[in-house]
Amino acid sequence: MYKNNYVSVIIAAAGMSNRMRSSVNKQFISIDNKPILTHTLEKFEKCRYVDEIIVVAKEDEVDYCKRKIIRRFNFKKVSKVVKGGRERQDSVYNGLLALNENCNIVLIHDGARPFIKLKNIEESVEGTANYGACVVGVPVKDTIKIIQKDKSVLNTPDRNQIWAAQTPQSFRYDIIMKAYRSAIYDGFIGTDDSMLVERLGIDVKMILGSYENIKITTPEDLIVAESLLKDKEVIFNRKEFIFQSR
Ligand SMILES: Nc1ccn([C@@H]2O[C@H](COP(=O)(O)OP(=O)(O)OP(=O)(O)O)[C@@H](O)[C@H]2O)c(=O)n1
Numbered sequence: 001m002y003k004n005n006y007v008s009v010i011i012a013a014a015g016m017s018n019r020m021r022s023s024v025n026k027q028f029i030s031i032d033n034k035p036i037l038t039h040t041l042e043k044f045e046k047c048r049y050v051d052e053i054i055v056v057a058k059e060d061e062v063d064y065c066k067r068k069i070i071r072r073f074n075f076k077k078v079s080k081v082v083k084g085g086r087e088r089q090d091s092v093y094n095g096l097l098a099l100n101e102n103c104n105i106v107l108i109h110d111g112a113r114p115f116i117k118l119k120n121i122e123e124s125v126e127g128t129a130n131y132g133a134c135v136v137g138v139p140v141k142d143t144i145k146i147i148q149k150d151k152s153v154l155n156t157p158d159r160n161q162i163w164a165a166q167t168p169q170s171f172r173y174d175i176i177m178k179a180y181r182s183a184i185y186d187g188f189i190g191t192d193d194s195m196l197v198e199r200l201g202i203d204v205k206m207i208l209g210s211y212e213n214i215k216i217t218t219p220e221d222l223i224v225a226e227s228l229l230k231d232k233e234v235i236f237n238r239k240e241f242i243f244q245s246r
């Protein structure tokens with residue numbers, strides 16, 4: 001319980017893993033000997049502010065998820081595993097409908113982002129209690145081009161204003177419910193949760209995340225994921241690097 005708030009987390013894990021081209025759902029692939037989803041859930045289970053976790057899984061994987069992830073790794077805060085939908089947005093909405101009746105702060109996170117830092121989870125809860133809506137993200141490193149249908153460049157927006165949105169994306173319960181209901185009513189599908197809130201004219205605050213908080217999407221990301229777990233200390237302990245915090 002965070003200062004009289006009841007904090008719920010929705011972990012979206014019901015995607016198709018098409019870009020991974022794997023025979024199993026990518027969240028069940030192991031990195032460092034544990035399924036990706038287990039790594040993700042551990043981060044939220046550890047957070048002192050989190051009261052409950054709802055996992056959204058594909059309909060035919062709900063049972064597997066309960067047995068092989070939740071029970072096997074003994075996650076105490078996971079209250080429900082519910083079935084997902086066609087789009088990520090449909091899956092998250094199913095999660096929203098399953099929240100504890102006391103919930104007033106909701107964090108929505110991709111099951112495929114196992115490297116979320118505890119600090120960013122805590123900042124998301126604190127930021128949401130203060131501002132109502134927050135998104136974890138990072139400044140983009142590349143120059144971004146807006147292109148047209150024929151692939152010619154239309155323009156180059158000012159990079160200083162462009163951040164890549166990650167998850168968690170966190171909201172006061174009333175705000176996210178209003179945003180989802182409005183999107184459903186209008187037939188609007190966004191690529192993240194924040195978009196649904198932004199379109200109502202509600203202010204969303206950005207929280208500085210980390211470049212490690214990758215979404216495991218394509219096979220190459222598994223190589224990055226393994227090396228983030230194994231080689232990080234070796235690399236960052238080299239004398240060329242002076243990092244203040246990890
Ligand atoms: N209908 C969907 C689609 C996505 N997700 C979840 O949302 C997160 C982000 O989606 P993405 O990485 O794009 O996963 P997939 O949809 O599985 O990937 P792809 O588009 O390659 O099939 C993932 O943890 C995924 O499981 C979900 O719960 N329900």
Ligand SMILES: C[C@](O)(CO)[C@H](O)COP(=O)(O)O
Pocket residue numbers: 088110165166167191192193215
């Ligand atoms: C929500 C998200 O992870 C923010 O970056 C992203 O938009 C999900 O998009 P996807 O196409 O479903 O991976």
